[in-house]
Structures are given as structure tokens and as C-alpha cells.
Amino acid sequence: MTKVWLVTGSSRGLGKSLCEAVLEQGDRLVATARNPAQLDALAERFGDRVRCIALDVTDENAAAAAVQTAVDAFGRLDVLVNNAGYGNIGSVEDTSLAEFREQIETNLFGTIIVTKAAIPVMREQGSGHILQFSSVGGRVGAMGRAPYSAAKWGVEGFSEVLAKEVGPLGIKVTIIEPGGFRTDFAGSSTTIREGRPEYDATVGATARFQRDYNGKQPGNPERAAAVIVHVAGLDQPPLRLALGSDAAKVIEQADLARLEADRAWREFSLSTDFAASGQAFPWEGK
Template structure:
């Protein structure tokens, strides 16, 4: 029996590449986007194996309807992919609280809302796989992307808890951590602001790099989609999956630096334990 997927943010980028790959593999799909008109070609090419849904992931009723559509159309939901998200670049000081809230609503609460909509079904099925798109920015603080990194770090913590709670019920969780891929994430999907001149060597440099990097990213979206389909078929998929050589290098170096720092401060860290022999 073919697998039933629901993918948020299916209209472009890695979400679109994954939607194409899922359907090419013969599986069934609920493809969602804010504007489902961008998905009509999928329905034309794949007929009854695809359903389209308009979805803003921050809308609880919309999330419930998208999940219900999978049940009504295909009888079950096997894989939820929380892919929808975006991240602008600007200094923290020059980023309004409204912008923080908007990015965190989409990148974090959108993931939570969709996950909560799908969990009861997967719990009853005693089977399912929730695939959460994080980022290298969910393991390493990305200069100029404070709202995005804050949300993605939270997605990582949320997903670790989810894996421990839902794993015994047959629900698997995988956190996807892409590096740079040749999508429009670094182009039309991103607003770039250098901000105050005092941040030129940090955020300004990040903005200039982002502009030069667009179209030159090392990651191939089609290969990423194949990797995700591969781990979705596993009985014991990884909790985390880095995608791309740049992601692997950056996170490996960051984790090494963290371990060294923890060891350097080990004595002070351990000194804060309660001393049972103390008379105080």
C-alpha cells in the first residue's frame, strides 16, 4: 500500500521538490500552500493520488482541515512534513518585535499546530512519521537571523520531547537540518537588511554573502527529497538528519567547539553541586 504524505509549503523550494518526488514514487499526497493555485499542475499530472489544500500553518482550523482531508481522501496519514517557513536577515536591534513574532509564529507555532493536528490520528493508528524541517540555524546561531534561529532551536527542543513522548506509541520523529540548497529561500523568499552601519562586519557581511550565495548553494533539492523519502521508509529513522556537505561541516565544527568549551569550564560547572558534607 502506498504511503500517504502531507507536506506544508509544497509550492516551492524543498517542499516542492519533495512533493514531486513523493508522487514520482507512486505515493499519495496532500499538498498544501497558502496559494494552492501554484499546485494545480501536480493535480493535473497525478490525478487522484494528490489533493490540494489552501493552508496557513498558523491557522488551527486550516491545519485540522488539511489533516482531515488526508483521512477523507486516503483513509490514513503516514507522514507529516512540516516544511513551511521563512527567515529574513537583519540585525536583532533593527528587527521589530512584530517581525520576531511573525517569524516565530510561522516557523515554530506553525510546526506545533500541524503536529498537534496530526498526532491524534497517528496515535490511533499506532504508526506515523513526523518530519520537522529545522535548519543548520537550529544547531548554530545564524548571524542576522535571530527570529529564525530562535524558532528553529525551539523546533529542535519541541521535536526531541515529541520523539520521547510519541515514540512508544509508534510515532517516529525526524528533524531535518539543511544547509544551503538551490531554492529561492535565499532569494525572493528572504528580505535582506544590513541595518545599522555598526553591524557591517557581522550582519552586513552576512547579507553580502547571502546575495552572492544565491544560486551557488551546494545542495541539490532533488537529492534532498530522495534522502527524505529514504529515511521515511525506515523502521528506525534518525532523530536528526543533516542535509548537505556545508551543513555537516558547520555542525561538526560547532559541536566540537561546544565540547571543548564544556570541558574547559568543567570544574566550575561541577562546583555548583550541593555538598552533602557541608554544615551550611
């Protein structure tokens, strides 16, 4: 059975590769971008199986209209992919509050807004799959990308709660966590600022690495798209899926280190219960 997809951020990067993979396998698609003229090639190539529309993910009315386009054109919405997003590089100190808000609005609130627009349709259908693009930076604090990581950690928490709430309604949720892929994400889509000298060994190093890494990332967008399409067809998809060897490695290392730290400080954690009253604190008598 063919599926109906809605993909945000369809004009380039992983979003573009995913849209092509979806249409090549015969599914139907609502492709979205801030500038829908960037999607003309999709419309020319795939005809009536795709609708290309403008969407600013921070606009509630536009999000509702995008979901309604899927219903009006194809009768349903089976898969929502919240892919639109961006992340600049700069220190916390040198990043303005306005820029924090802009990145969080797009990366987190944009995901929330489009998700909320889609839920009623999927709930009434009794089925659907919501794919939320997070990042390796949604599992590990990405130095120099505080607004981006703050937003993506928010996507992770929001989506984990969402999965528990809508799972009984027949709606699946999968959080996608890409590492480095050879897309425009680290190129013209990103503003890179090394910042003041005091941050040269941290944010500065991140900025230099990003410039050098661009074009050398291990991730292949076409293979990522194939994996995502396959996962969207599973009866029991994962809640989280890291994409790319770099993401898998970094996330595993971070999770193991976090577990070790939790175990090392476990006595402190347990010492705060009422049941521990009268007992010495871990640091007392040592």
C-alpha cells in the same frame, strides 16, 4: 505499501521537490500552500493521487482540516512534513518585535499547530512519521537571523520532546537540518537588510554573503528529496539529519567547539552542587 503524506509549504523549494518525489514513487499526497493555485501543476500531473489545498500553518482550524483531508481522501496519514517557513536577515536591534513574532509564529508555532493536528490520527493508527524541517540555523546561531534561529532552536527542542513522548505509540520523529540549497529560500522569499554601519562586519557581511551565495549553494533539492523519501521508509530513522555538505561541516564544528567549552568549564559546573560545600571555588587560591 504506499504511504499517505501531508507536506506544508509545497509550492516551491525543498517542499516542491519533495512533493514531486513522493508522487513519482507512487505514494499519495495532500499538498498545501497559502495559495493552492500554485499547486495546479501537481494536480494536473498526478491526478487523484494528490489533493491540493490552502493552508496557513498558524491557523489551527485549517491545520485540522488539512489532516482530515488526508483521512477523508486516502483513509490515513502516514507521513507529515512540516516544511513551511521563512527567514529574513537583519540585526536583533533593527528587527521589530512584530517581525520576531511573525517569524516565530510561522516557523515554530506553525510546526507545533500542524503536528498537534496530526498526532491523534497517528496515535489511533499506531504508526506515523513526523518530519520536522529545522535548519543548520537550528543547531548553530545564524548571525543576522535571530528570529529564524530562535524559532528553529524551538523546533529542535519541541521535536526532541515529541519523539520521546510519541515513540512508544509507534510514531517516529526526524528533525531535518538543511544547509544551503538552490531554492528560492535565499531569493525572493527572504528580506535582506544589511542594517546600520555598526553591524557591517557581522550582519552586513551575512547579507552580502547571502546575496553572493544564492544560486551557488551546494545542495541539490532533488537529491535531498530522494534522501527524505528514503528516510521516511526506514524502520529506525535518525532523530536528526543534516542535509548538505555545508550543514554537516558547520554542525560538526559547532558541536565539537561546544563540547570543548563544556569540558573547559566543567569545574565551575560541578562546584555549584551541595556536595561541593566547603570546597574552594575553581578560581579561589589560584
